[in-house]
Amino acid sequence: MSYFMKTLSKILLAVPLLCCGQDLVAQDMDYVRSVVKTLSAPGYKGRGYFGDGAKKASEFIAGEFKKAGLIPLNQGSYYQNFNLSVNTFPGRVDVSLNGNKLVTAKDFLVDASSPACSGTFRIFPILRSDLANTSKILEILNHAAEHFILIDNRKVLAETAEQKSAISRNLDVLKSDPSLKIKGLIIYSTDKLTWTTLTEQGSRIVLHVNRADLDPAKLTQIELNVDAELVPEYSTRNVAGMIKGSSGTDSTVVITAHFDHLGMLGKDVYFPGANDNASGVSMMLSFVKQFSKKQPKYNTVFLGFSGEEIGILGSRAFVENPLVDLRKIKFLVNFDLAGTGDEGIKVVNATIHRDRFQQLVALNAANKLLKKVEPRGKACNSDHCWFHEQGVPSFFIYTQGGIAAYHDIYDRAETLPLTAFVPFFRLMDKFFNQL
Ligand SMILES: [Zn+2]
Structure with missing residues (x-):
């Protein structure tokens, strides 16, 4: 074969690849990775409220909606404002135990409910098992007024159900009863540190400590400087845009x-939240791109929500003041945790919308996409919840397997595998086209 023919056949072979195969996917995955990387970067401050990280994320998403030509849903604006209250940690977070300085978010977390606390205090350690014994607790409380109690909460074998419930009841009292005179609580365990965010501030500081080289029985002194500020009326916003469908009906896919x-x-x-939920945003934005190039049959509404981690508040605000007619929603799919997939996906509300779930299973099998498509029942654990409560048919779908990072500083873009992102996207594309 001549050089010319060789070159020509190479070009001819390359054409189908360029049109619909690997190259297109590689390009799309570059976009997905760049979205995850952008939203998980330090400048986005964990997309919370102190430092306006969530606000910056909403601007990024609105920018992508605009680039794709989406119709703004709120009287010419993509934004829908609402207020929430949030306990923030805007300043110092320094903790030392017996002179050992702890590393924030690696060795310890400040419970999201904590008020500020500074000073040097004595520590009174007790065992988890002591929490089942009320007279023992009262005795310790007598000594520990204005100081800290440390609970060695490491797993112990052979706890009866009765003991378990007494322990958790008394632990709650120690954490939050405002009438107790103790200054703070240290909960020492070897469990993974998992953070959250809350709308309220409790009565006393609670620290979750996991540092194997410190013997909890020997800890006698805590020195700390923790700033906390409850912001009662923080204004945040959802992002909402639409692509018109070709059918001409007012049926809407969300x-x-x-x-x-x-x-x-x-x-x-900061907490990067690459899997939770920069990955889900990148899935949503992938469909923004897809449907802006290839018009969908039905009007398709894209909703980026704020306030999920603090109590699913953004989607609640939307359902209370909907920018689309909820009765016209043909189907809603919520993406939250789309960054793994080694074990396939789990579908919340599968047992409620059985036919739709069977559709997903059949599409997956016919196209050999994901390892598993597993059903789950109703669960009010993400933004689909309020829609479901209003009778909107909906799925919440998340990927399974892969990394264990969750609500910690290790949920980073660099280590997010995105293992099954492409087959997940393809499955959902086929599903949306079949609605
Ligand atoms: Zn989430």
Whole structure:
């Protein structure tokens, strides 16, 4: 074969690949990775409220909606404002135990409910098992007034159900009963540190400590400087845009993903939230791109929600003041945790919308896409919840398997595998086309 023919056949072979195969996917995955990387970057401050990280994320999403030509849903604007209250940690977060300085978010977390606390205090350690014994607790409380109690909460074998419930009841009292005189609580365990974010501030500071080289029985002194500020009326916003469908009907398909995460713990530590939920946002934005190039049959509404991590508040605000007629929603799919997939996907509300779930299973099998498509019942654990409560047919779908990072500083873009992102996207594309 001549050089010319060789070159020509190479070009001819390359054409189908360029048109619909690997190259297109590689390009799309570059976009997906760049979205995850952008939203998980330090400048987005964990997409919380202190430092306006969630606000910045909403601007990014609105920018992508605009680029794709989406119709703004709120009187010419993509934004829908609402207020929430949030306990923030805007300043110092320094903790030392017996002179050992702890590393924030690696060795310890400040419970999201905590008020500020500074000073040096004595520590009174007790065992988890002591929490089942009320007279023992009262005795310790007598000594520990204005100081800290440390609970060695490491797993113990052979706890009866009765003991378990007494322990958790008494632990709650120690954490939050305002009438107790103790200054703070240290909960020492070897469990993974998992953070959250809350709308309220409790009575006393609670620290979750996991540092194997410190013997909890020997800890006698805590020195700490923790700033906390409850912001009662923080204004945040959802992002809402639409692509018109070709059918001409007012039936609407809705694709949602929350863009907020846990924000910051102090000035330096942020929670990247790559899987939770930069990944879901990148899935939603992939469909923004897809449907802006290839018009969908039905009007398709894209909703980026704020306030999910703090109590599913953004989607609640939307359902209370809907920018689309909820009765016209043909189907809603919420993406939250789309970044793994080694074990396929789980579908919340599968047992309610059985036919739709069977459709997903059949499409997956016919196209050999994901390892598993598993059903789950109703669960009010993400933004689909309020829609479901209003009778909107909806699925919440999340990927399974892969990394264990969740609500911690290790949920990073660099280590997010995105293992099954392409087959997941293809499955959902086929599903949306079949609605
Ligand atoms: Zn989430």
